[in-house]
Amino acid sequence: MKFTLAWLKEHLETGEPLDRLVDKLTMIGLEVERVDDRAKTLAPFTIARVISAEQHPNADRLRVCIVDTGTGDPVQVVCGAPNARAGMTGVFSPPGSFIPGKDLTLGVGKIRGVESRGMLVSEFELQISDDHEGIIDLPADAPVGANYAAWAGLDDPMIEINLTPNRPDCTGVSGVARDLAAARMGKLKTVPVAPVAGAFPCPVSVSLDFGSTPSLCPGFALRLVRGVKNGPSPDWLQRRLIAIGLRPINALVDITNYITYDRARPLHVFDAAKVTGDLVVRRGRIGETLVALDGKTYTLDDSMCVIADAHGVESLAGIMGGEASGCSAETTDVLIESALWDPMNIAQTGRKLGINSDARYRFERGVDPSFAIPGLELATRMVLDLGGGTPSSITAVGDFNPPQRVIEFPLREVERLGGLRVDPAEVGRILRDIGCSVAGNGPSLRVTVPSWRPDIEGKADLVEEVVRLVGVEQIQLAPFDRGDGPRKPVLTSIQRRTRRAKRALAARGLVEAVTWSFVSKPQAELFGGGKPDLALANPIASDLSDMRPSLIPGLVMAAQRNADRGFPDVALFEVGQIFQGDQPEQQLTAAAAVRRHRAKPTGGRHWSTGGHEVDVFDAKADALSLLAAAGAPVQSMQIVAGGPTWLHPGRSGTIQIGPQNVLGWFGQLHPKTLQVLGADGPLVAFEVFLERIPEPKARATRAKPQLELSPFQPVERDFAFVVPRTARASDIVRAAQGVDRKLITNINVFDVYEGPGIDPDKKSVAIAVTLQPREKTMTDEEIDAISAKIIAEVGKRAGAVLRG
């Protein structure tokens, strides 16, 4: 919403300076977005006459002008404008002035060897229009030496407010003035509208025809004015429209635009000569088209409301008129429409057709129904004043005065909700100033809400009115009592896991990424997603179309982007939501990481580590470290060979607690996965689902179990087994462990060997077994006996023989 200071002062008697008014607007909820104070920005520019304009000696397109700036001392200016000529009157910019359209401060310069002491400027250079065809060409009688902005009436500051959608009343200058008056910034002085008597009945009738469907038009009023002389509107009106960024068209159209901004009352004018028969307000018919005033053709349907004559649709109700019946300079008989429309329907239609008009802006917020007829009277008055003619009486259908809302308002609500004590007299004063009628003087008021404030529905809204107009800054800070509840942890189990997961992974040298929750459909499908219920109907881009079933594709793509930037060793993780369906319980929290190239936890290429490439065991270590940190029961987890199809079948594993509860996967990415993702490896990854970690048993005490220390030294014995190549280390360890679960406290696989000395289909696996005696030192015989058992057991369960 835009207006100028002078315009505002037509409705508000005030001595307040601009900056005070601007601050107050913001502080009562009409946030000022921009103030364009042209008296300031255009101060240096004066009216000047070109005495002579000669061809520049060194440039075909330039002229050397001698300019009379009114100081009695003509200056030489080099000018490149095609319209620069001797005798013309223009606008002069002296050296040292800031040219807003060029964003530069002018200096004295030489242009192709000729000195230039200033500039003749275009409207574009002053940012008063887009016209940069030539320099400003003023009438010959413009006073040389005078300030251009003041002479042209451009010195009226323009104020733009960022209007919230709840304030339809402030889509008009009069409403803004009313609010400022209520905030004690002056006195409201909007002139009441006097009715204009009709000289004859309106020859065009209006009917509402919605059949059995709900009416989209609560009221419609129309009047004809005959014998109007249309043409350009007067300067003051044109200037005002230009100041707020509107293009003057002709007096009749300008009047409707003016009243739209002045009183928040959109109107429409038809050229009566182009309207055939009577008007019908109805729903559009599917496939009907209208060429609107913006020159575009719109295809309508039966959700939209139109105004039609005998020929068909003439106007898109409350949004935009039709080109065919619009008013031109030749119009002599004009039909003025002032109507009420269903706000929801206007919003839907506007959105559907993509039309943002000043009328839509107001109707979808809700215009004042009681001002429909006065608005029509005001428009008639202006038409008569500017173009003459004879008005008909008004023909109207519908109801322009719906019942007004009455709110029972206990005064204590202001303190209860607002934390602010306000004198009851002041509450009454504020409510009256915004247009309410207020009855009662006890603890509760009966407040009748004015027709222009559809946003005031109940007590809380009245509290807001009082609080904002008294001033939010008046509310004193009140310490908030945290209560005497116990200081307990506030995070849920999954929240704790999530934050521990992040810290644990970062501690392994992984860097946390936050990637989009959506991926492309092929990516989603590759990871088991891509179902229709998780596809966006209106994705922002085709590669962000489906909710992600896994964090891996986003991380792989991110790793590849880094590689493409020249950083091949990337270790990224993310902990975030993944989607298995569209229901809340189908959203899981996953933790995942990828490591690329040499981004091992021990560091990249380094003299001390040899700089190996990442492998499946790095991903496994990441996953297990995360699970331990997140509180998973590490003892009961099993690692099973293989994983989902997007992992390398021979270099992947599944982490589970029994086959029913899969906690996650790790492995090297399948070459085909890399191909679909457009990434290259080596790349290893893991993904774990935090919700699937079993909840630990609640414990009554924080004390840890008693520590039992054996006084006897542990014994370590090494065993090297030769096993088939396909044998699993976990089977060997489990077999050895099973020999004596109490005595054997640790088994460490310390060597795996394939190669010379071992059959090609075999490998050697060496384990160190720690025996911890508790009652006495073990004898050699006892150690030998248990060793023999281990050899036998591993032999039986893992097909192992002791390496000779």
Place this chain on the structure above:
Amino acid sequence: MPDIDALEQELNQAIAAAGDEAALEAVRVAALGRKGSVSELLKSLGAMTPDERRQHGPQINGLKDRITAALAARKTGLAEVALEARLNTETVDVTLPVPDLPTDSGRIHPISQVIDELTAIFADMGFAVAEGPDIETDDLNFTKLNFPEAHPARDMHDTFFFNPKPDGSRLLLRTHTSPVQVRTMQTQKPPIRVIIPGRTYRSDSDQTHTPMFHQVEGLVIDKSSHLGHLKWILAEFCKAFFEVDDVKMRFRPSFFPFTEPSLEVDIQCRRDKNEIRFGEGEDWLEILGCGMVHPNVLRNCGLDPDEYQGFAWGMGIDRIAMLKYGMPDLRAFFEADVRWLAHYGFRPLDFPTLAGGLSS
């Protein structure tokens, strides 16, 4: 009786000449071994007369002691030489760089860090953390929150939708974390004190908007909390979060469908190039929206607005992270550029606490 002095001289020369422990040992054996020269002398004492023994005993024993001492001294000297020689071969290049610790190279994303900071601040004030799903119903994202059907307020939210179901309903990606307020009020009995961090989505993309971003909201419902408490909480929050002694705040009336009265909050700051300082300067910077929970929202959640009241606020996590830590561009948050993450991210052990300081 050989010449003891000559023997001593000869042995001392041999000890001095021994170049290593083996040579020295040979000298020792030759002198003090079973058939050594000094041992032989000692043996000869047995065949002497008492007088001779009285005369030669001290001489011979003295010789033995001196030779033993000389051998020991020489041994120590040789050991030191040998150690020095060994150490000379054991030199390494200590200027070689050591590998980086994973805890030095790992990083926590600023969004996670800021969520941890927010949690620390609000947990201290008695707030729990509530969360909800990203995929929401129209009812919880809009209708229950008092957005009228087709009202322009819905236009302020560029919503991502899913395809309609057979029954005509369609799900959407939440445009704010406010549906979690509704879920909380529907399932918990007041008093309610929660903060709600989470991912939110709007189909918007430019330098300051990304289709996905993060919000945190706060919700207080009880029988007495009003705008004065809201102002206090937000002032406390701003001081704690921006880690300054004082923040000047400006509360402006505004509009949100789900609060009444509604306010927007600006904080005073000074902007120099890429740096923003709070608690000084003349600029106002909008950081959050807030207000008293709208009576219709309370009613929609089954609470009587004449009995219960409360307030809510909401702000962008990414935005306050940018303000505090000075990232210039929101889009970079989601690009996973390791250079950006290494620079703006946090070390895994930098855990924000109120006791130790949020960021120091």
